[in-house]
């Protein structure tokens with residue numbers, strides 16, 4: 001079994017529309033994330049690297065200095081009010097830590113599919129996201145690529 005682990009961080013704004021508490025107002029977090037990818041044996045590139053640490057960290061940095069929204073919060077999708085390049089649209093009902101982790105999980109799998117297509121390898125991809133030092137969510141799923 002082989003395993004690659006990277007840590008990164010990113011700064012974002014968001015709000016939990018409809019949430020019965022302070023999180024319904026726009027606020028920011030410095031999120032911390034850990035991506036762990038494991039499989040029996042990674043394919044290697046021309047430098048004998050499996051997945052590049054930098055590429056996996058870059059996935060988390062896609063969210064850096066962005067406003068995280070879902071389609072339920074149209075305010076930030078209006079280009080007269082907010083620059084589109086400053087917004088990341090997440091799937092789901094709200095920009096919860098759950099939906100942030102699933103966004104990163106999807107992007108990590110897209111990256112593996114781009115780098116090592118068609119090898120039939122079962123990768124276990126775990127994404128741990130820390131919204132604050134006390135609030136943590138982890139998703140772990142297998143993707144066969």
Ligand SMILES: Nc1nc2c(c(=O)[nH]1)N=C([C@H](O)[C@H](O)COP(=O)(O)OP(=O)(O)OP(=O)(O)O)CN2
Pocket residue numbers: 016023095096097098131132133134135
């Ligand atoms: N399951 C989830 N619960 C909550 C989420 C979430 O995304 N998933 N999000 C929030 C808020 O956005 C935010 O995390 C604030 O949480 P809260 O614990 O109220 O904030 P604190 O400032 O008290 O955090 P500390 O780190 O303990 O200071 C709420 N719940």
